Amino acid sequence: xxxxxxxxxxxxxxxxxxxxxxxxxxxxxxxxxxxxxxxxxxxxxxxxxxxxxxxxxxxxxxxxxxxxxxxxxxxxxxxxxxxxxxxx
Ligand SMILES: [Zn+2]
Numbered sequence: 849x850x851x852x853x854x855x856x857x858x859x860x861x862x863x864x865x866x867x868x869x870x871x872x873x874x875x876x877x878x879x880x881x882x883x884x885x886x887x888x889x890x891x892x893x894x895x896x897x898x899x900x901x902x903x904x905x906x907x908x909x910x911x912x913x914x915x916x917x918x919x920x921x922x923x924x925x926x927x928x929x930x931x932x933x934x935x936x
Contacts, residue, residue: 857894862913864900871898871907874919879910899923 861870874897896909897916904927906919 867903869902
């Protein structure tokens with residue numbers, strides 16, 4: 849299913865480290881990816897955000913694929929709502 853046009857140099861969608869499903873691209877943010885003292889010498893680095901449609905885990909891909917606890921929390925709050933999840 850076509851999503852928003854991918855930004856330049858975006859890698860192909862990675863697989864979910866937890867369940868192996870192909871992750872769904874969400875958006876890309878640009879950050880220095882470095883500590884402040886190093887920022888001037890570091891190139892701006894894009895961070896690609898992904899969601900897993902199978903297990904619902906949020907990921908971010910910078911230098912490596914890592915869990916995204918912030919978006920995970922937002923997602924859980926948004927999907928929790930009034931009806932409690934039954935798979936906990
Ligand atoms: Zn998954």
